[in-house]
Amino acid sequence: MSHNHQRESGEERDAVDDLENIPLRSRPSISIRARIVTSFSLFILFCFAITCWSYWILSEMEKKIEFLEIVGKYMVEIQQARRFEKNYLLYGTNLDDALMHLGTADTILKRHSRTIRHILGAQHLKTIMENLSEYRKQLEMVGRTEREAAIQSLEPKLREYGGQMVSFADEIVKKEQKDVARMLLLAKRGPIFFVFVLIVMMFFVGNALIRQLMMALKRFMDYTKRIGEGDFSPIMPARKYRDEFTSLAEAFNRMIRELNHRQEVLIESHKLRAIGTLVAGVAHELNNPLNNSLLTASLLKEDFHTLTDEEKMEMIDDLISETERSQSIVKRLLDFARESKTSIKSLDLVEIVNESIRLVGNQIKLAKIRLDVDFEENLPRIHGDEQMLKQVFVNLLLNAIDAADKRGRVQISVRKDPESNYLLVTVKDNGPGIPEHLQSRIFEPFFTTKAQGKGTGLGLSVSQGIVRKLGGYIRLDESTQDGTSFTVSLPITYSPSEIMSR
Amino acid sequence: MSEKKLRIMVIDDENIVGKRLKPALEKSGYLVETFEDGETALARYDEEPFDIVVTDIRMEKVDGIEVLEKILAKSDRTKVIIITGYATVEVAREALSKGAFDFIAKPFKPDDLRTIIKRAANELRQ
Structure with a gap:
């Protein structure tokens, strides 16, 4: 149990130290370059998508307008046909004009069948074609029968088909007109919306990039300040990934090592300088006990036979103490001067x-x-x-x-x-x-x-x-x-x- | 020699200097008094003048140069000998230009000083 606990706390500590302790080199690399390239690519992609969309919507509108023109022409033809039909039924004019217009309408439909199919779909095209041919059949039947009898028996059906044909086309035109108006509005608003989104995106992405760069730059400014003040501990950025700033940090660390080495040399050379100053004083100081010893020894020798034992003993004691004094003066300077590892x-x-x-x-x-x-x-x-x-x-x-x-x-x-x-x-x-x-x-x-x-x-x-x-x-x-x-x-x-x- | 004994004053803040020089110089026939600072020495000089003054140059408060200047101001007959240490040779030159008789550098032997004192004594007796 206790063993377990120990391990747990150990792991916990590892987790805390994690960020600081991962060597710079082994952190995953997310370069600033990659980040900038990614954000620019995103922008370009976004612009490209919007351009494609605009292109698509405009060509759709172009097709619809073309279609509306076609349907317009078709409407004119069938309306003419109906007018001639009425003229025939009312005044007995000929039916050939009506049939001619129907023929033109049919030609229009056939010539533009692809466009119409594209806009309306095959089903509606078929309905229109059917409407047209039904009406035509009725009209031909009217042509073949006696006029009075035809009015009696065929008119209602003819009217029904004619009406159906016209109103269906009319409906389609209205619907498509509405569609075009809607797309026009979309094409007008789309770019505005796009610009707005782009601005917001640029603001956030740009801001994040700038903040990251600025923060990193500021950190490095702080480092230079710290280094300038003589703190030569290596930089350990607390980030999970590598980028250009990591390389910069490594360069800084190399520089710091170099500076630290130079600082040590400076400390040593400054110490030598201080020793130089102190030596003059120490030499002077040393001359006092030396002088005392020299005087005492000389006189001890000079008067060796006339001095009492007690006097001799006092002089010898002086010699010893003055020699010790010299020793301590020298030792003090040596202790200071001695080259040694920092401890x-x-x-x-x-x-x-x-x-x-x-x-x-x-x-x-x-x-x-x-x-x-x-x-x-x-x-x-x-x-x-x-x-x-x-x-x-x-x-x-x-x-x-x-x-x-x-x-x-x-x-x-x-x-x-x-x-x-x-x-x-x-x-x-x-x-x-x-x-x-x-x-x-x-x-x-x-x-x-x-x-x-x-x-x-x-x-x-x-x-x-x-x-x-x-x-x-x-x-x-x-x-x-x-x-x-x-x-x-x-x-x-x-x-x-x-x-x-x- | 029935001449009056010359009076010598030794000033050095190292007490061993006085302690050793006093008997050494008395043996050579001088009257010697020793002092460990300039002030007491000057006070004593005022009471009774000395013929020769041997003074260390570097002392706290009143130093050798001051002693030299004050004594020469009192009597230009007095011979002042300066004891110097290392790095004060410049000052010793200054002392000479200010009228010191001579200087002697530490460390010295009693005989070195005796020679200088003897020269001074000869000049005094001329």
């Missing part, structure tokens, strides 16, 4: 800051700076790389010392941010401040306000890179003519992984 450890921030202060101790003395420290007690620990953090604080302190006037003042404090889970290290000098128009550029690499040959312009950019790597940030609190203050914020963490996941 994230649990650290006491105050201790790191104190070490950094000791490293720049000589610079402080040389510049006759007064350094005030203010450390809160019992601060929680952080995680980070000891050397890198020292590099950050050494850099900030050296900057502050450079900025502070001779006999100026530098303050450094370590405290917990009461509003967040961060420790804050603030370094403040009483220098002339950074001109306001340059303040936004101070974290740019190779930007420096110092004289040529004095600063590399790497200090703050490298420091920011380091602090970002450790999940924190550096900001310029204020810079006025009364001084400048920088604060480094570092997250309070209980395990190294908390930093990695930031």
Whole structure:
């Protein structure tokens, strides 16, 4: 049971991590190109369909109009035939004219039988033909019989057939006229409807495409900003499929790896630069215990026979302690200078800051700076790389010392941010401040306000890179003519992984 | 030699320097007083002037250059010898141009200093 449960929760976690963890390459590919081609094809298909429909409806109308013309002619002929029929019955004129018109009507029907069949169907054509031939038969019969007798016996039937023939044709004409009017209306409204649908379609499809593109572009703008600020974690887009932006993301990741490598080189070269600055001070500092040892040893030798044992012992103790002092000075610099792989450890921030202060101790003395420290007690620990953090604080302190006037003042404090889970290290000098128009550029690499040959312009950019790597940030609190203050914020963490996941 | 002993003042914030130089120089026949900061040394100088002042250049508050300037202002007869460390050779030149007798770089042996003091003493006795 418990085993089962474990598996389930494992799978659940997998599902949650899914999107982020599928390698970019193995995601299904739906390219932007494909999406654009598909939407354009859809539009073209739609336009094509509408054109076909228009063509069809117009040719249908053409046929119907043609048909109406034919039926019109036919109507004229049969109406004429009927007029001659009436004339014959009433006045005894001849029937030949009527028969001639019927013949013409028949010819019309036969000549256009295809068109008529197409419009009316075979059934109706047959009815018309039958009507015509019935009427003709009756008329011929009338012709053959005596006129008076014919009027008596055949007239009603003749009338019936004639009437039927005319009214059927009339009906058809009316119906078709109505049809044509309906189709005309359709042909008029169709394109309007089509344009409307097209606009709506374009709006939605276009909007969706643009939104997708814009969102992707915006994301990449954010990435460049993030990378510019020194965050070199790879891009992992949370999308299920691949497209051109995935290739771009891969290119970005390659660039990030390259940049990260360069950043490491920069950090190292900046450290060498800082070491160069510190070495002068350290050499000076080293001269003191060396001088003490040399004086003591020389005099011990000089007066070896006249000194009491007690005095000799004191001198030897001095020699030992001064040698140890030299050792610790050298060790401190070596600890800072040693090239080593980044190793994230649990650290006491105050201790790191104190070490950094000791490293720049000589610079402080040389510049006759007064350094005030203010450390809160019992601060929680952080995680980070000891050397890198020292590099950050050494850099900030050296900057502050450079900025502070001779006999100026530098303050450094370590405290917990009461509003967040961060420790804050603030370094403040009483220098002339950074001109306001340059303040936004101070974290740019190779930007420096110092004289040529004095600063590399790497200090703050490298420091920011380091602090970002450790999940924190550096900001310029204020810079006025009364001084400048920088604060480094570092997250309070209980395990190294908390930093990695930031 | 019935000459009056020359008075030497040694100023260095490293107390071992004074502790070792005092007996070493007294052995060579000088009267030596040692100080660990410029202010007390200058106060003592006001009480009773010294012939030779050996001062470290880099000290907190009042440094060697200030000591040099103040002492020469009081008496241009006094010989001021500056002790310098690394990276302050420039400052040592400045000291010389400001009237220091000579300078000696750390680390040095007692005899190195004795030689300079002897030269200073000879000049004083001429």
